[in-house]
Amino acid sequence: MTILAFETSCDETSAAVVRAGQVLSNVVSSQVRLHAEYGGVVPELAAREHLKNLVPVAEAALAEAGVKPEELDAVAATQGPGLPTALLVGLKAAQAMAFALDRPFIGVNHHEAHLYSPWISGRPAVADFRTFVPHVSLIVSGGHTLLVKVEGELRHRVLGGTIDDAAGECFDKTGKLMGLPYPAGPVIDRLAAEGNPAAYDFPRPLMHDPNDDFSFSGLKTSVRYFLRDHPAVLASASGVRDLCASVQAAIVEVLVRKTVRAAKREGVSCVTASGGVTCNRALRRELETACRRNRLTLRLADPGLCTDNAGMIGILAERKLQSGIPGADLDTEIKPGWGLEALAETR
Numbered sequence: 001m002t003i004l005a006f007e008t009s010c011d012e013t014s015a016a017v018v019r020a021g022q023v024l025s026n027v028v029s030s031q032v033r034l035h036a037e038y039g040g041v042v043p044e045l046a047a048r049e050h051l052k053n054l055v056p057v058a059e060a061a062l063a064e065a066g067v068k069p070e071e072l073d074a075v076a077a078t079q080g081p082g083l084p085t086a087l088l089v090g091l092k093a094a095q096a097m098a099f100a101l102d103r104p105f106i107g108v109n110h111h112e113a114h115l116y117s118p119w120i121s122g123r124p125a126v127a128d129f130r131t132f133v134p135h136v137s138l139i140v141s142g143g144h145t146l147l148v149k150v151e152g153e154l155r156h157r158v159l160g161g162t163i164d165d166a167a168g169e170c171f172d173k174t175g176k177l178m179g180l181p182y183p184a185g186p187v188i189d190r191l192a193a194e195g196n197p198a199a200y201d202f203p204r205p206l207m208h209d210p211n212d213d214f215s216f217s218g219l220k221t222s223v224r225y226f227l228r229d230h231p232a233v234l235a236s237a238s239g240v241r242d243l244c245a246s247v248q249a250a251i252v253e254v255l256v257r258k259t260v261r262a263a264k265r266e267g268v269s270c271v272t273a274s275g276g277v278t279c280n281r282a283l284r285r286e287l288e289t290a291c292r293r294n295r296l297t298l299r300l301a302d303p304g305l306c307t308d309n310a311g312m313i314g315i316l317a318e319r320k321l322q323s324g325i326p327g328a329d330l331d332t333e334i335k336p337g338w339g340l341e342a343l344a345e346t347r
């Protein structure tokens, strides 16, 4: 089965060609520089950029895969959650193409696709992922922070999520307070590598709460108060590095502890992680250490597949078709607030 997939839920315009569990091409055009001057994603600008870029990105994905449109068996797109105007571009393009080619259209849940991204490359591959269910998956990005128990093929249960800011948002907002460019996550990662994570003590919100929820807005506020009381920290390069390392340590410790604790409580033997923040080197390292200590198998998405991409959308679309889930109507609408909980109830 050969599938063309689109992802336009936020600020990445992406198209991928997937065949038999393999991603043949995965072209991503990031808008991050465009939004940087506004300090965050501007929905209207994102939609216009998707409109401008989607056709060239799709052509590049088909050319790189060596696949002609008439060879496609289905066309897929992210249906939600995401920014409404951004989602519309990819979804309507996929439906138009499915109509023109007389092929099924597959609408995909963005979070569910993230659950598959750790299995896209390496061994065992997507096809063997059943060996590793049940497992606990951490989805952590600028828009979401979720702990999910994957119970089987297309079967999962949300264990917890953030009650305010996402972890990536916390990286970006605390970085903004420090005067770092948007998105600050990768910059903090780089600066923290040479800083002292024990230099300043920041709160670890909800870390010892028995639930699987997260909260990061209090951490951001405590950084704001810290900078109000210690403005000189920003005057030295070593002060900034120590601050980055200390903030990062707080975020990472909460994520790692709660993920491992959930895995142990749920009695699973495998943990996975995906989403932009999974690029963070300290998070990857600490998850590796904690999983090794607790005899858990860890499967991290490749850094290039952590951030939003159409490869994961195509992989999930193929799994859905193979599982007997039929294509959706060509007038199916976007679902901007489509949570995993709602999806689970329909299965």
Ligand code: KG4
Pocket: 010, 140, 141, 142, 143, 144, 167, 168, 169, 171, 172, 183, 184, 185, 186, 189, 275, 276, 277, 278, 279, 280, 281, 306, 307, 308
């Ligand atoms: O998955 P993604 O591309 O988009 C969504 O938000 O859905 O994730 C982007 C987020 C941003 O908040 C960015 O700062 C964060 O991921 N991020 C990182 C790193 N790379 C990206 N955060 C910490 N360390 C990184 N290396």
Ligand code: ZN
Pocket: 110, 114, 141, 275, 307, 308
């Ligand atoms: Zn995402």
